Amino acid sequence: MTTEQYSGAELLIKSLAELDVEYIFGYPGGSVLDIYDAIFRQDAVSHILVRHEQAATHMAEGYTRSSGKCGYVLATSGPGNTNCITGIANAYMDSIPMVVLAGQVAATLIGGDAFQETDIIGCSRPIVKHSFNCRSASELPNVVAKAQYIAESGRPGPVVIELPKDILNPDIKMPFVMNKDVKMRSYNPNIKGHSKQIRKAVEKIVNAKKLVIYTGGGIVLANASEKLTTLVERLNAPCTNTLMGLGGLSGLHDNFIGMLGMHGTAEANKAMAGADIILALGARFDDRVTNKVEKFCPNATIIHVDIDPTSISKTVNAHIPIVGNVDIVIDQLTAQLDEVGHKHNKDDFKEWWNEINVWRNLNSFSYEKHPDKIKPQQVVESIYKHTNGDAYVCSDVGQHQMFAAQYYPFKKPRQWINSGGLGTMGFGLPAAMGAKVAFPDAHVVCVTGDGSIQMNIQELSTCLQYNLPVVVVTLNNRSLGMVRQWQDMIYGGRHSSSYMESLPDFIKLAEAYGHVGMQVNHPDELDGAMKEAFAIKNRLVFMDVLVDETEHVYPMQVRFGAVDDMWLKKGEKV
Amino acid sequence: MRRILSILLENEPGALSRIVGLFSQRAFNIESLCVAATDEPTISRITISTFGDDKVLEQITKQVNKLIDVIRVSDLTDRAHIERELVLVKVLAMNNVTRTEVKRIADIFRGDIIDVGKQIYTVQLTGDGDKIASFIDVLNNETEIIEVVRSGTVGIARGEKALRV
Numbered sequence: 001m002t003t004e005q006y007s008g009a010e011l012l013i014k015s016l017a018e019l020d021v022e023y024i025f026g027y028p029g030g031s032v033l034d035i036y037d038a039i040f041r042q043d044a045v046s047h048i049l050v051r052h053e054q055a056a057t058h059m060a061e062g063y064t065r066s067s068g069k070c071g072y073v074l075a076t077s078g079p080g081n082t083n084c085i086t087g088i089a090n091a092y093m094d095s096i097p098m099v100v101l102a103g104q105v106a107a108t109l110i111g112g113d114a115f116q117e118t119d120i121i122g123c124s125r126p127i128v129k130h131s132f133n134c135r136s137a138s139e140l141p142n143v144v145a146k147a148q149y150i151a152e153s154g155r156p157g158p159v160v161i162e163l164p165k166d167i168l169n170p171d172i173k174m175p176f177v178m179n180k181d182v183k184m185r186s187y188n189p190n191i192k193g194h195s196k197q198i199r200k201a202v203e204k205i206v207n208a209k210k211l212v213i214y215t216g217g218g219i220v221l222a223n224a225s226e227k228l229t230t231l232v233e234r235l236n237a238p239c240t241n242t243l244m245g246l247g248g249l250s251g252l253h254d255n256f257i258g259m260l261g262m263h264g265t266a267e268a269n270k271a272m273a274g275a276d277i278i279l280a281l282g283a284r285f286d287d288r289v290t291n292k293v294e295k296f297c298p299n300a301t302i303i304h305v306d307i308d309p310t311s312i313s314k315t316v317n318a319h320i321p322i323v324g325n326v327d328i329v330i331d332q333l334t335a336q337l338d339e340v341g342h343k344h345n346k347d348d349f350k351e352w353w354n355e356i357n358v359w360r361n362l363n364s365f366s367y368e369k370h371p372d373k374i375k376p377q378q379v380v381e382s383i384y385k386h387t388n389g390d391a392y393v394c395s396d397v398g399q400h401q402m403f404a405a406q407y408y409p410f411k412k413p414r415q416w417i418n419s420g421g422l423g424t425m426g427f428g429l430p431a432a433m434g435a436k437v438a439f440p441d442a443h444v445v446c447v448t449g450d451g452s453i454q455m456n457i458q459e460l461s462t463c464l465q466y467n468l469p470v471v472v473v474t475l476n477n478r479s480l481g482m483v484r485q486w487q488d489m490i491y492g493g494r495h496s497s498s499y500m501e502s503l504p505d506f507i508k509l510a511e512a513y514g515h516v517g518m519q520v521n522h523p524d525e526l527d528g529a530m531k532e533a534f535a536i537k538n539r540l541v542f543m544d545v546l547v548d549e550t551e552h553v554y555p556m557q558v559r560f561g562a563v564d565d566m567w568l569k570k571g572e573k574v
Numbered sequence: 575m576r577r578i579l580s581i582l583l584e585n586e587p588g589a590l591s592r593i594v595g596l597f598s599q600r601a602f603n604i605e606s607l608c609v610a611a612t613d614e615p616t617i618s619r620i621t622i623s624t625f626g627d628d629k630v631l632e633q634i635t636k637q638v639n640k641l642i643d644v645i646r647v648s649d650l651t652d653r654a655h656i657e658r659e660l661v662l663v664k665v666l667a668m669n670n671v672t673r674t675e676v677k678r679i680a681d682i683f684r685g686d687i688i689d690v691g692k693q694i695y696t697v698q699l700t701g702d703g704d705k706i707a708s709f710i711d712v713l714n715n716e717t718e719i720i721e722v723v724r725s726g727t728v729g730i731a732r733g734e735k736a737l738r739v
Contacts, residue, residue: 121588126599130642133587150642185739186584186645310636313629 005173008137009034014176015144017044021072023063023437025056029076030116032103034168048466051458053080055430057087061096062434065417066392070148076103078116082123086424089127091158093421094244095221097151098158106166107135121162129157137167141178149182154189155308156221189307193324193332201303201320202336208277210352211237217244217420218282218306220413224327231330236348238356240268242283243405244420251409257356261289262557263402266566266574267359272297273564280304282326284311295562305329362568364555365406373548374523376400376475380407383445383473386530391443392417392435396428396452399481402553404447426455432470433463443534450476450503460513463540471533472542474506477549485552510542521546577631578657578729580737581620581638582645585611589643593620596641602634606726617739621728645739654732657702664721665713667695675716683709703727
């Protein structure tokens with residue numbers, strides 16, 4: 001029994017320490033000053049001061065996506081909280097566990113349009129997994145424990161806790177009581193697949209002629225990568241990952257047929273279209289995968305495993321739905337395969353592989369080099385070479401994101417960090433910083449564009465303050481590349497507002513923040529510059545790489561077509 | 575087609591707005607919505623009547639179930655159930671003929687006149703949506719309707735089936 005007494009703010013920070021929270025990413029303000037004072041007077045939890053609250057949320061995501069630990073954000077009432085909205089939405093779309101500690105004006109002022117008051121619970125309601133109006137200091141520890149439990153369990157997601165200033169009051173003290181063993185009668189996510197469905201699924205799988213295993217971010221979130229690899233090898237099945245699922249199966253694995261979807265490989269999209277059985281594991285049939293839903297895989301029986309029942313049969317009808325954690329369901333599938341006496345056979349799917357290998361030979365990711373212009377693809381290949389394929393690669397959103405996804409084979413899950421569902425420009429740099437906080441000794445690269453980097457470029461200052469030596473590589477094409485590509489392909493080449501007319505001198509900018517700036521504008525210099533950049537361990541390197549601005553991302557699905565209606569190159573269909 | 579959903583949820587601040595928000599956010603339609611605490615004060619019960627085919631209803635049910643505060647969801651439409659709605663209708667009752675007629679109609683529909691003014695009667699009626707609609711229709715033929723307020727549908731399964739924690 002402890003008789004020690006704590007203020008609300010102290011209870012909050014003690015709760016975080018109790019839950020082994022190491023870092024909070026945040027920005028102070030009037031309504032959370034008591035919390036900042038409590039942070040100052042302890043050592044267990046470190047605070048990282050960002051330059052914009054949106055970056056705090058993305059840093060928390062980068063930290064979480066790389067390490068698997070729940071990320072925490074602290075923001076003040078009003079503008080502090082509204083600045084978090086994009087990051088909350090981003091975490092929601094990609095199912096990233098995150099807890100946002102949202103300062104609020106004193107309870108007595110709530111509803112009165114007080115200075116720096118916004119209804120953050122209301123603002124964030126459609127983009128959170130859950131939120132809490134905290135109204136007394138005594139409930140704080142249990143609310144925080146519940147928030148983390150909700151954020152991490154089931155289908156993970158962001159949780160907001162509203163903290164009125166008066167409950168943080170340093171003058172009111174109470175004992176610390178926390179129940180870490182959270183139980184809620186209204187929330188019991190189902191993690192184990194239904195045994196009858198498992199039997200049905202295995203019956204289909206063992207009789208399949210053209211099986212494809214299609215996996216998404218769920219494999220990464222559930223840490224099911226090893227089990228997936230074993231299953232893929234046991235069945236000798238082709239496996240494709242979504243943008244969110246890259247690294248779930250090693251990009252170097254023989255059975256990996258590449259990413260699928262809008263910019264996926266011919267072999268992945270063709271295999272999906274030709275499959276008789278699709279085993280979807282932790283993937284949600286996003287419209288960037290399916291293309292026109294009515295034309296999607298008409299002959300396939302779809303076995304859909306997902307922890308979130310709403311994801312099943314939302315866009316594509318699942319013939320065998322299985323609600324459960326993919327990690328556990330893979331175990332169940334494996335056990336059932338044993339039970340029906342399934343044996344591993346290297347010749348399984350021999351004919352199917354012959355077909356797939358024909359598509360593989362189309363070399364979806366081939367591109368032509370140019371003697372004087374740097375191709376964005378070759379920049380990514382060079383990053384791969386100089387990081388031995390071991391880096392945490394964080395990307396922003398745009399052409400460079402797709403090039404990074406296509407040309408950097410990810411060997412492990414959590415190595416590839418990008419904004420998949422929401423497509424948030426400005427995500428890359430803070431996410432890379434979050435990964436660097438989690439893994440200070442690893443190579444962390446931010447692959448970005450001249451448009452994206454400017455959306456959170458102020459964080460170069462945070463990098464200086466906390467010594468976060470990430471390598472920023474800008475595939476600088478002097479334009480909003482993906483917008484421009486669509487304008488080229490769909491809007492008759494009319495480049496409406498996709499051109500960046502006044503780019504800053506990124507080298508001087510990096511130097512102004514105390515970092516190393518480098519510009520590369522000729523293919524011959526690329527390798528040498530990369531080598532130099534990755535040799536610098538203790539300082540942030542900002543590489544501004546001037547790439548060929550006319551380059552498009554290929555392959556690309558034809559709009560409103562089937563999953564495998566694709567452009568392989570400019571003017572060349574598969 | 576028309577559907578009736580019964581929802582049990584934690585009686586927490588903001589819980590109702592999550593349900594309503596979900597409907598508008600996901601472009602689901604709400605025809606009527608009734609909510610109050612149950613015999614267990616920490617639990618509220620909501621009845622929502624809505625429109626949609628099987629696929630839409632499956633999504634609605636799953637999405638509602640996914641909300642953290644929701645304890646249980648049940649679709650009453652396809653099973654034997656009882657539906658009731660309460661309506662209060664204020665009508666002009668200027669003369670004896672109209673008064674008698676309004677009283678007669680109320681009796682036929684088993685309604686009650688619950689307020690009487692110099693020129694006004696207010697009638698209360700409970701029943702399913704059809705009965706209430708035809709009651710309003712009939713009253714409309716006899717006199718001028720000044721005001722109508724409907725409570726929205728509540729529903730409960732017949733027999734031993736019960737929606738409890």
